[in-house]
Amino acid sequence: MDADLPGLFARDERWMAEALKEARAAAARGEVPVGAVVVRDGRIVGRGANQVEQLQDPTAHAEILAIGAAAGQGESWRLDDATLYVTLEPCTMCCGAVLLARVGRLVYGAPDPRAGAVHSTARLLEGNPYRHGLEVVGGVAAAACGELLSGFFQARRG
Secondary structure, X not given: OXXXXXXXXXXXXXXXXXXXXXXXXXXXXXXXXXXXXXXXOOEEEEEEEOOHHHHOOOOOOHHHHHHHHHHOOOOOOOOOOEEEEEEEOOOHHHHHHHHHOOOOEEEXXXXXXXXXXXXXXXXHHHHOOOOOOOEEEEOOOHHXXXXXXXXHHXXXXX
16 A cells, blocks of 8 residues: 555545535535535635525536636646545536646545536546546545535425
């Protein structure tokens, strides 16, 4: 086993906990509870939580908002040295944003069997036309991320 893997896993769990905070904030506003953070050099440079209903904007996904916030920090819009943490496997649109922003690493929590385009319904990030390095890690805090989503939709149906 790589000596750094336990440390990397602990960092991933830490940042996913921050993405979960964003997801909980989205749920509190009646939004589908998906949250995201962009981390560069050990600090959060972008945050996002779903705001589709609030903004009446179908593109206001957590990933898009977090990427936009990170790119607007005055540094390069290229996020090749950053990690995007998101609580749910990204959809087709968000995979496109990940590629266009040149995100260096993507870490997601729960799989999305209905619309996830990283592994579940498609493998869009494998066809990276920009050929920049992109590492993908799925399943970090998947149970907590999935439970938040399941509880949200159960409450809506109940």
